[in-house]
Amino acid sequence: MRLQPIHIGNVTTENNVFLAPLAGYTNYPFRRLVKGYGAGLCYTEMVSAKGLKYGNENTESLLYTDNHEGLTAAQIFGNDPAIMRAACENPALAPFPIVDINMGCPVPKIYKNGEGSALLENPAHAEKIVRECVKSGKIITVKCRIGIDKAHIITAEFAKRMEGAGASLITVHGRTKDKVYAGEVDYKEIAAAKKAVQIPVIANGGVFCKADADKLLDETGADGVMIARAALFEPQVFCQITGAKTESKREMFEKQLAWTKEHFDERFTTVFMRKMAAFYVKGERGAAAYKERLFAAQTPEQVLEIACEIWN
Numbered sequence: 001m002r003l004q005p006i007h008i009g010n011v012t013t014e015n016n017v018f019l020a021p022l023a024g025y026t027n028y029p030f031r032r033l034v035k036g037y038g039a040g041l042c043y044t045e046m047v048s049a050k051g052l053k054y055g056n057e058n059t060e061s062l063l064y065t066d067n068h069e070g071l072t073a074a075q076i077f078g079n080d081p082a083i084m085r086a087a088c089e090n091p092a093l094a095p096f097p098i099v100d101i102n103m104g105c106p107v108p109k110i111y112k113n114g115e116g117s118a119l120l121e122n123p124a125h126a127e128k129i130v131r132e133c134v135k136s137g138k139i140i141t142v143k144c145r146i147g148i149d150k151a152h153i154i155t156a157e158f159a160k161r162m163e164g165a166g167a168s169l170i171t172v173h174g175r176t177k178d179k180v181y182a183g184e185v186d187y188k189e190i191a192a193a194k195k196a197v198q199i200p201v202i203a204n205g206g207v208f209c210k211a212d213a214d215k216l217l218d219e220t221g222a223d224g225v226m227i228a229r230a231a232l233f234e235p236q237v238f239c240q241i242t243g244a245k246t247e248s249k250r251e252m253f254e255k256q257l258a259w260t261k262e263h264f265d266e267r268f269t270t271v272f273m274r275k276m277a278a279f280y281v282k283g284e285r286g287a288a289a290y291k292e293r294l295f296a297a298q299t300p301e302q303v304l305e306i307a308c309e310i311w312n
């Protein structure tokens with residue numbers, strides 16, 4: 001794929017290969033790692049606008065960042081335009097010039113609250129949210145799906161309305177809400193969104209290697225790609241696509257564990273790095289036995305010891 005910077009409002013990314021928001025994963029040390037592997041822009045995991053309003057401690061720790069990672073987008077979810085705007089203005093979001101609004105999450109608890117993918121069913125309300133958030137002075141972007149189900153596909157019209165409301169970029173996950181993360185990515189719908197708007201369109205869904213990224217861009221004409229699950233199995237997929245210098249799994253794991261330990265407590269580091277190692281070990285010989293041992297590890301040092309055995 002052709003690497004190119006993306007202009008989002010008054011900021012510019014280094015390239016057009018983005019790390020998706022991933023709840024439970026795209027914390028600061030993980031984003032820093034992926035940024036080092038060439039990602040043009042990384043997103044925080046989704047953070048509740050209401051959680052920010054009530055000063056939920058967990059919400060603020062999800063937004064931890066420092067100056068090592070450069071330009072980063074924070075993603076928020078919610079339904080109330082005033083609360084969403086207040087979230088954009090919350091000091092916890094001060095380090096993030098870009099605020100992305102989640103309009104794709106299919107999780108029942110979120111959907112039933114009128115948040116995430118439920119906003120696809122109510123474009124007028126989605127517009128209100130974007131308009132209100134833009135007043136915060138942040139650069140507002142939207143991440144959506146192509147529709148709720150096959151009978152309700154709304155990509156191009158929705159993209160146009162979000163642009164009209166003031167969004168500076170739109171990411172389209174080329175699946176309907178009812179498909180969650182399974183099934184084919186609808187290239188035609190992403191292409192329709194791209195044709196409908198002037199703002200940059202980022203295509204998302206099903207990129208697991210460079211060839212997938214090439215195909216997604218060729219078929220959709222989008223300005224860039226966003227990668228989610230592949231980053232969990234193999235963060236170095238960003239090196240493959242961007243040409244950044246890669247490193248071994250062991251070097252990567254040691255680095256990520258050290259950074260995670262610097263920013264989170266021992267219990268979080270143990271549990272999080274066990275989960276990451278279980279992703280990274282997929283497809284390796286003896287993976288099942290290693291996973292069992294990993295999940296019995298009680299300290300970051302024990303997790304590291306097992307990881308070093310796997311990737312010795």
Ligand SMILES: Cc1cc2nc3c(=O)[nH]c(=O)nc-3n(C[C@H](O)[C@H](O)[C@H](O)COP(=O)(O)O)c2cc1C
Pocket residue numbers: 020021022023024045046075102103104105143173181204205206207226227228229230
């Ligand atoms: C574990 C997990 C967590 C996710 N969390 C978020 C999230 O916080 N915000 C969001 O917009 N999408 C979230 N997504 C969706 C992804 O960002 C992405 O749109 C989807 O996985 C399709 O991309 P992929 O085929 O590259 O995985 C999540 C997906 C997974 C698998």
